[in-house]
Amino acid sequence: MNWRKILAVATYEFRTNFRRGGYLFATFGLPLLALALLGGIRWISQRSQGSELVTVDLDKPIGVVDEAHFLPALPPEGFEAFPTVSAGRQALLDGHLLALVVIPPDYPRGEIPLTVYTTSGMFTVGDVLSQRLTFLVAYGKARGHIPPQAVAALFEPPEAHYITISTGHAERKQTMADMWGPYTLSILYFMALFSASGYLLQGIAEEKESRIVEVLLSSVTAHELLWGKMLGLGALGLTQMAIWVLIAVPAVNRMGAPIHFQLHFTTGFLTIAAVALVEGFLLFGLLMAGLGALGNNMRESQQFSAFISMLAVSPMILSTLFFLNPNGIVPRVMSYIPWTAPVALLLRLSLVALPWWEIAASLLSMAVGVALSLWAGVRLFRVGILMFGKRPSWKEVWRILRQPA
């Protein structure tokens, strides 16, 4: 094979497809859309509160208006007594309080609920407020018989690390940001993989339909043409991923910080993702190219490659099973089937830690799949690219596969 020609094909494919409207939108438009969405959420928050959105300081005191004389004379630490509701509301509006609690006169009889005023909405401060109100009520019921510090200690949230475990699997400390990053990347990876192999299929169908392929084959061999396309469009997919990860993700993190939407990646995950991306593109690209070459137009090419597309998309369709139990039988089996493994592996890695041998076995199964795709894709492409006017039957496809490469 002539590498100069392969590079010429790759460069042309990269340049022409990079300028496609669909690619530009997916690469730059989607991150911009995500940023716009996050910006929109910020804007709506600001409008609804009539003030600039700031991080809520959960350490501020809670104001108490005790109309029932429910509490002992002194409010416990973290609370501040107010003589009237209006005085408490003013302090809350002035930003001195996290919330204002009014204990109505009949509260001790258990018939009337507490009234709680906030400026940031119950969802923002709900968990913290609920916990501190529980403490306040327990303190009131103790009527000073138990020291306030002892009551507070009962409601102090214990320090904890959350660890996901399962039989025979690795353990990993995890935060939400640790999960969102890889999960988002899995979806982006899936999109990059399919946009690149989609362009490959589209390009081949267009070349067959316009018949320019005969001009190309008078200058390059079918193998050189195929590998040039694979190289150019593979680079296109990697570029898309790189733009998303290096530019868009930090921007999303910056914009998403106030509403707790963060994307974190580990070097290990990014390394595995890079290997899976290359293997995944070879797996699908080679088969898409081979099957796409059999059709006479885009519609026929898509019909030939529909089965492969369905296989690849199946982990996303069954993603609920991955969420419910990432180490369940279906997610695990999908990690070892070459054409479902790329997406399945990254989805599982985003949810749980996997032992090294499972990752290695999944990557190995993809490598075996790459060899099979290479065997079939090259044969189908070489013969199919020059078949005009007649759509081959599956029997003929099998005959082509048995021919020497």
Next chain:
Amino acid sequence: MNTSSLPLYASHLTKRFGDFVAVNDVTLEAHPGEIVALLGPNGAGKTTTIRMVMGILFPDRGEIRLFGEPPHAARLLVGYLPESRGLYRNARVGELLIYLGVLKGLSAAEASRRADLWLERFGLSDWKKRKIHELSHGMQQKVQLAAALLHDPPLVILDEPFQGLDPVNIQLVRTLIRDLRAEGRAVLLSSHQLHHVEPLADRVALIDHGHIVETGSVDELKRRYAQGDIAIRLADDAPLPANLPGIAHLRRVEGEWRIKPAPGVAPQEVLAALLARGLTVEAFAVVLPSLEEVFLRAVAAAQNPQKGESGDELA
């Protein structure tokens, strides 16, 4: 010139698609500075033969050498205009020519320079930055010709070069092909429109149902398949005498008399008989068949050798 170093040497090519024999024992060669035409109706095997010569299809039997090399090793020496025309619809003319030039081994800068020259020659300089789909059919065909010739190939293969062209562009392509010959290039062209090729080709190979049925120079073939008819025009549109000897058949065609002499009678004897009667002969010529007529007679002769050789009357 040794056949092994000819621009094109194809020997006993056979190609089957399943049970169908598309090309059967075809032999072809082209010399530098020569236009060779592969002529025949649609489906005769012309394009399959050319695809084998280009190395796009592999023959089941036979040998192909381009400048002494197998086709895949001589790709850079060949300019090819396929029958199935096509270009990237959304590509810009200049960029596409540069890409195809680079695939033919040129540097991008050199491909760009040559693209400019060819576009100027075809009157398409103003269209360099336009997209292919904005061009007319004829313009696209010129771009394809430019792509085929950009790398200055010593062998040019044109499959149906006149297909879909208007008379002005047919003339332009004819001139171009003659120029290629004058520059010393070997040209192989195929066509089912024999009249377009007749004034161009130095040698023709007539192909039907995958077989070469006749080969030779246009003049040779015409004389070989001439049936001895004589065209005569007399002064003042005078009628031919009724008792003129040695005439087997007589008819009037576009103001001329068409005479078929009796077997064994030479044209000169007919002329002598006319002059002996004091008639003034304004025009006297032996009628040569058109290339289409040659083709039909050659096919008929190939299908039924005895009948064909006796020289059937054409409809």
